[in-house]
Amino acid sequence: MRLSVKNLSAFYGKKKILHDISFPDVRGGMIVGLLGPNASGKSTLMKCLSGEKKSKGDVVFDGENLHVVGGKRWSEKVATMPQTAPAPTALTPTELMWSTARALALPYSNRELSWKIERIFDDLGLSDFQLDALHTLSGGKRQLIGLALAFIREPELLLLDEPTSALDLHWRMIVLDLVKNKVQQSGSVSIAALHDLDLAARYCDLLALMENGKVIASGTPKEVLTRDNLARVYHVKTEIDLSKHGYPRVDVIGAI
Numbered sequence: 001m002r003l004s005v006k007n008l009s010a011f012y013g014k015k016k017i018l019h020d021i022s023f024p025d026v027r028g029g030m031i032v033g034l035l036g037p038n039a040s041g042k043s044t045l046m047k048c049l050s051g052e053k054k055s056k057g058d059v060v061f062d063g064e065n066l067h068v069v070g071g072k073r074w075s076e077k078v079a080t081m082p083q084t085a086p087a088p089t090a091l092t093p094t095e096l097m098w099s100t101a102r103a104l105a106l107p108y109s110n111r112e113l114s115w116k117i118e119r120i121f122d123d124l125g126l127s128d129f130q131l132d133a134l135h136t137l138s139g140g141k142r143q144l145i146g147l148a149l150a151f152i153r154e155p156e157l158l159l160l161d162e163p164t165s166a167l168d169l170h171w172r173m174i175v176l177d178l179v180k181n182k183v184q185q186s187g188s189v190s191i192a193a194l195h196d197l198d199l200a201a202r203y204c205d206l207l208a209l210m211e212n213g214k215v216i217a218s219g220t221p222k223e224v225l226t227r228d229n230l231a232r233v234y235h236v237k238t239e240i241d242l243s244k245h246g247y248p249r250v251d252v253i254g255a256i
């Protein structure tokens with residue numbers, strides 16, 4: 001599988017929000033990190049890639065162009081974990097997974113679906129909470145349920161909008177390890193908007209750094225996480241060295 005994004009632009013009303021977004025082609029098995037300050041356009045780009053928001057330009061995945069194949073066909077390949085966790089309703093995680101899978105007409109028998117849900121809940125530490133009402137669960141647990149809802153679709157393109165923002169350190173690592181394993185095993189592609197530069201450096205194969213709706217740098221973490229790029233985009237002074245595992249480690253000295 002291969003994802004190619006070239007010259008993607010998008011508008012809210014007449015205002016241009018994304019300006020000719022391009023980044024290097026993404027091969028199956030890779031995670032791409034979208035970085036950038038608030039309002040730089042990460043969520044809007046995610047919405048364009050999922051097909052939820054209209055855009056212009058070329059988005060080609062697995063040989064098919066988003067703007068040619070259109071909504072239904074595209075949405076079969078893609079699952080998004082949105083920035084906001086599922087609402088705190090009286091439904092249980094199990095009920096939500098079943099109702100979502102059946103509403104999407106996922107082609108699993110009851111036995112298969114039950115087994116898949118059990119495995120996902122087990123991976124995400126949700127098994128003990130599966131029969132609790134969502135409104136009794138913490139924000140972090142509900143964020144994990146948002147991820148479970150994306151995983152159950154077994155997408156070829158997995159879009160994660162700040163997937164670890166409500167999670168503690170332990171669960172941040174578990175979630176990104178899990179995503180890495182899933183994309184590597186299935187040859188799918190994941191794109192994740194992240195604010196945590198250390199997680200981005202550690203888990204992403206490619207990064208795209210955004211500012212005001214433009215990608216101002218893209219490439220490997222070492223290429224993108226430079227003092228100059230971070231000063232320009234985040235207005236911070238940094239020192240960058242290499243961790244013993246070989247990925248860049250950003251030490252933020254202070255605001256500029």
Ligand SMILES: Nc1ncnc2c1ncn2[C@@H]1O[C@H](COP(=O)(O)OP(=O)(O)OP(=O)(O)O)[C@@H](O)[C@H]1O
Nearest residue numbers: 012017036037038039040041042043044045083193
């Ligand atoms: N529904 C909307 N209507 C009009 N403008 C919008 C809408 N949603 C987002 N925007 C604008 O688009 C720009 C990009 O917003 P977006 O949410 O994509 O940024 P982001 O990088 O994901 O931000 P954050 O890190 O804060 O989540 C911002 O200027 C925002 O105000």
